[in-house]
Amino acid sequence: MNGKPKIGVYVCHCGTNIAGTVNVEEVVQFAQTLPDVVVARNYSYMCSDPGQALITDDIANMGLNRVVVASCSPRMHEPTFRKTLLSGGLNPYFLEMANIREQCSWVHDDPIAATEKAKRVVEAAVVKARRLEALDVKEVEVEPSCLIIGAGIAGIQAALDIADAGFKVYLVEKSPTVGGHMAQLDKTFPTLDCSACILTPKMVDVANHPNIELMTYSQVEEIGGYIGNFDIKVRKKSRFVDMDKCTGCGACAEECRMAGRIPNEFDEGIGMRGAIYLPFPQAVPAKYTIDKENCLFLSKGKCGESPKCKEACQAGAINFDLQDEVVEFKVGTIIVATGFDIFDARLKPEYGYGVYDNVLTALEFERMVNASGPTGGKVVMLERGKKKKKKEGEEAEAPRMPRSVTFIQCVGSRDKSVGNEYCSRVCCMYTAKLAHLVKDKVGHDCEVTIFYMDVRAFGKGFEEFYDRVRREGVKYIRGNPSEIYKKGDKLIVRAEDTLTATPLEHETDMVVLSVGLCPRSDNREIIDLLKLSQSSDLFYLEAHPKLRPVDTASDGIYLAGVCQGPKDIPDAVAQAKGAASAAMIPMASGKVKVEAQTSVVNEDTCRGCGFCVELCPFSAIELVEINRMGWPVKVARVNEALCKGCGACAAACLSGSIQQRSFKDLQLMPQIKALGVK
Amino acid sequence: MCAEEIGFVEKYDLLGCIQCGRCTGGCPVALRTDLRVRCFMYDTQNEERLEELSERPEIWDCTTCYTCAARCPKGLEPLEVLIGLRSLQIEEGRVQPTVRDALESIFKDGNPWGSPRAKRLDWTAGLEVEALEPEAEEATDVLLFVCCTDAYDPRVMKVAQALVKVLNAAGVDFGIIGEEESCCGSEVRRLGEEGLFEMCDEENVELLNSFNVNRIVTVSPHCYNTLKKEYHGLKHPVLHYTELVAELLEEGKLQLSKEMAKVITYHDPCFLGKQNDIYDEPRYIITRIPGVEFREFDRCRERSLCCEGGGGKMWVESESKAERLAEIRVEDAKELGAEIIAVACPFCLLTLEDATKVKGVEEEMRVADILELLAEAL
Structure with missing residues (x-):
């Protein structure tokens, strides 16, 4: 756009957000005096339709070629006003935002000083607007396929939705089976429907769907590229079992010399497995896996005369020579659904978890009440670490059922001392559910007590369920216990009934710790692969807490489930459907706009030091060799599809050879000067 | 009144309390006395009630064991509220005679046991142990900070004597302060005598800093805690004797x-x-x-x-x-x-x-x- 700049300045009241502190009339009058400003106006909400119409009308009637909107942070409404310019026939990059809300009215109390500051900020924006250049918005093609990392309920749901819409899905799961934590649960609150009954059909569907390529016991190793064109490398770990031959009959597991000697992760360690195993009967795929750390043959090179599993396998599926397989493919979008870890109860030593056999985590207890769990669904007193006698004919003494079970809520949640300040959102209700199951399975005369500090029954049907459970005779005591010790064969829970200010020594047979949800301990792997950000609670950070809850700061990468923050099954499913829908937008349109405010290298002055290459968090810069007046020299070159316009390179470049479009030195320096910075 | 000037609500972050009850639940004396420290976290939010609350006898039941603070999910220190209330009483001079005598004895003789300073080294009789000279040119490895109770109590004295034997057996280069040694003030602070504690802090830091030593080793965990965490400007690292002895054993x-x-x-x-x-x-x-x-x-x-x-x-x-x-x-x-x-x-x-x-x-x-x-x- 040539010719003299004709600038329009629009000062927003933002209701009273800005106008309550800043005298907007005065700012407008001031703006009118600035060079090249053709018109200056104010309006209650510039982002509203009539507000935007002011701009388009002025472009049409007054021939504006630059627009300054003085309102909020560009984070939310820069895209809004760029569209306004576009619809008015201007290049959208002729917009400059002056932030007089977050950086002025919200942080200052003195109206006079705030108004003066607003004037400075507006003037600086005008100075920069005068120097803005038109930028081209480029588009790239989008590969119509999606990588989903994690096959818990969130990953499964997202995979099914995207696959049903006709796009290809690569579903990668670290463990040998899909299902995640939901597969470990018995009943689900507040409806008490059986978790397996509602989950297993979906597990089978992901395995059979023609559009889903399921990779279990696999890990994403490398991710390169950008939205629409991600290059993925996945390692499929060797199971030492031929997936095509294994029938899932289980003969191998029965014969394994290590059978019953390795704590089964799926049963939270209270059940045992062998070195060759299926995590649980409904596992998908229903194929056995050899855990090479514990397999005698693979770890020690010798398993009796010969490995018994191999002898037992009629299908000839066991092959100790099988190697990991690395596969590479391209996807257009990525959904992260890596889930959570439960809080490590050992970090609260006052509760004696790991010391007393019958202090359990809620997930251990969940496995115990589960019909497919290690006790066949019976709630019994545990004797941990005691080897079971395997003598034939000798009837083992039937384990005793507890006569009282006590739950402690908020273990590892709302607790600064362990660094988890957040509420885990599911514990109140799963505790109520487990308490109900105790009454159901052990009998109504089993005394059930729940120690709580607040009951947060906020979801649909939650309060009603809480009412029901109390009426079933579950005793709620308001007070968070402080410690557990032992007296004879009873556990003593020390607490205060805070409603009556009575200190208690509550006697019980079994204590269940309602542990919270934590970011996965291996979160770092995904962060390094995808450059994700974390919120202060260390869960993955969404792009906007309200309006972009499934997006990340990186285009084409979305979040689903608890990896973004604690949530229950309905919320995880809802977010998964949201992430699926968000991922399908670029895939359906087939192309996507990429950042226009990218960096550009002046190859005539670049010294090829490579400093920017090191700095770029998106690996968007490389050194290339060019011919400079007959001499081969190295210079930096920016891959504009990868560049996110963060500006790190431009700020660091020693020779000023990298400039970021819209933030060039010639644009920024006068702006800074106008702010009064010498 | 110092504590009132700052205000209990801000000083102890009382509004951060969620009344979960872990403090009273874990309080070792809650089961045998009327002390309900959680209630104090709530009641002291009303500054008009502070005087009345400070007159409650149970505030003196707190052993300052720190369990309430260790268990608090919000990082608060309920015991400090009780100490704050004790301060109000101390300032009014309303304390039990035994407490008054102990505090006076610290002020006068540097120990709470009513014994003269001149008797501070009686426990060393017949032992190979030397008092160090301040500002010595050559550094001594260990400065032993002997607790008043170890120095004066005929039963506990044997512990300090045992320590000297052990250190000599291990060939440790060490010495003691001598008669100038004074109470660390740990109990002073916990009885609510803030002013006297400040004096202990200042004088002891100046005294301890005057010695050319690599580290200070305390006999009592109470001195250890105070020197390590509550003093201002102490130059030397502080160890409890168990840390030193474990090191000596480990190194053979x-x-x-x-x-x-x-x-x-x-x-x-x-x-x-x-x-x-x-x-x-x-x-x-x-x-x-x-x-x-x-x-x-x-x-x-x-x-x-x-x-x-x-x-x-x-x-x-x-x-x-x-x-x-x-x-x-x-x-x-x-x-x-x-x-x-x-x-x-x-x-x-x-x-x-x-x-x-x-x-x-x-x-x-x-x-x-x-x-x-x-x-x-x-």
Whole structure:
């Protein structure tokens, strides 16, 4: 756009957000005096339709070629006003935002000083607007396929939705089976429907769907590229079992010399497995896996005369020579659904978890009440670490059922001392559910007590369920216990009934710790692969807490489930459907706009030091060799599809050879000067 | 009134409290006295009630064991509120005569036991131990900070004497302060005498900084906690003797040759365990004594039960007639089959030994500081 700049300045009241502190009339009058400003106006909400119409009308009637909107942070409404310019026939990059809300009215109390500051900020924006250049918005093609990392309920749901819409899905799961934590649960609150009954059909569907390529016991190793064109490398770990031959009959597991000697992760360690195993009967795929750390043959090179599993396998599926397989493919979008870890109860030593056999985590207890769990669904007193006698004919003494079970809520949640300040959102209700199951399975005369500090029954049907459970005779005591010790064969829970200010020594047979949800301990792997950000609670950070809850700061990468923050099954499913829908937008349109405010290298002055290459968090810069007046020299070159316009390179470049479009030195320096910075 | 000027609400972040009850729930004295520290976290939010609350006798039941703070999910320190209330009483001069005498004795003679400064070194009689010169050119490795109780109490004195024997046996380059040594002020602060504590802080830091030493080693965990965490501007690193002795054993500088065929349990002092996370060193030392069979209390480490010796309780008798915690501890040790309860704190030594007498088991059950056992095993 040539010719003299004709600038329009629009000062927003933002209701009273800005106008309550800043005298907007005065700012407008001031703006009118600035060079090249053709018109200056104010309006209650510039982002509203009539507000935007002011701009388009002025472009049409007054021939504006630059627009300054003085309102909020560009984070939310820069895209809004760029569209306004576009619809008015201007290049959208002729917009400059002056932030007089977050950086002025919200942080200052003195109206006079705030108004003066607003004037400075507006003037600086005008100075920069005068120097803005038109930028081209480029588009790239989008590969119509999606990588989903994690096959818990969130990953499964997202995979099914995207696959049903006709796009290809690569579903990668670290463990040998899909299902995640939901597969470990018995009943689900507040409806008490059986978790397996509602989950297993979906597990089978992901395995059979023609559009889903399921990779279990696999890990994403490398991710390169950008939205629409991600290059993925996945390692499929060797199971030492031929997936095509294994029938899932289980003969191998029965014969394994290590059978019953390795704590089964799926049963939270209270059940045992062998070195060759299926995590649980409904596992998908229903194929056995050899855990090479514990397999005698693979770890020690010798398993009796010969490995018994191999002898037992009629299908000839066991092959100790099988190697990991690395596969590479391209996807257009990525959904992260890596889930959570439960809080490590050992970090609260006052509760004696790991010391007393019958202090359990809620997930251990969940496995115990589960019909497919290690006790066949019976709630019994545990004797941990005691080897079971395997003598034939000798009837083992039937384990005793507890006569009282006590739950402690908020273990590892709302607790600064362990660094988890957040509420885990599911514990109140799963505790109520487990308490109900105790009454159901052990009998109504089993005394059930729940120690709580607040009951947060906020979801649909939650309060009603809480009412029901109390009426079933579950005793709620308001007070968070402080410690557990032992007296004879009873556990003593020390607490205060805070409603009556009575200190208690509550006697019980079994204590269940309602542990919270934590970011996965291996979160770092995904962060390094995808450059994700974390919120202060260390869960993955969404792009906007309200309006972009499934997006990340990186285009084409979305979040689903608890990896973004604690949530229950309905919320995880809802977010998964949201992430699926968000991922399908670029895939359906087939192309996507990429950042226009990218960096550009002046190859005539670049010294090829490579400093920017090191700095770029998106690996968007490389050194290339060019011919400079007959001499081969190295210079930096920016891959504009990868560049996110963060500006790190431009700020660091020693020779000023990298400039970021819209933030060039010639644009920024006068702006800074106008702010009064010498 | 200093505490009131700042305001309880801000000073103790009372609005951060969610009234969960973990403080009272874990409070060792809540079961035997009327103390409900959670209620104080709520009631003191009303500044108009502070005077009335400070007159409640149960504020003197707190042993400052720190369990309430260790368990607080919001990082608050409920015990400090009780200390704040005690300060209001101290400022009004309304304290029990025993407390008044102890504080006066610290002010006058640098110790709470009413003994003259001139007698501070009586415990060293016949021992190879020298007082260090301030500003010496050559650095001494260890400056021993001897607790007032170790220096004056005829029973506890044996612990300090044992330490000197142990350090000499290990060839440690060490010395003591001498008659100039004064109370660390740990109990002063916990009794609520803020002004006197500030004096202890200033004078002791100046005195301690005047010595050319690599590190300071304390005998009592109470001195350790105060020197390490509550003093301002102390130059030297501070160790508890269990840390030093564990180091000497590990490096092979200390040899234990005599057999001690006894069942020993260990009582974690609150100021060493809960407040400073020193759990492993004392156990390491005890289990290095030849012939020892070590048994843990059920309530050990982070769940250890307070002996009620801290928080100024040496000078304040509780109104409660319920069984003392030290007596429960002795009973537990008996059930465990322990012949010796090992301790690493002068107050634990006194309270537990007293409890063995109340329980009539002083013949079969011995209470001894780890140092005494070590000296016997040399």
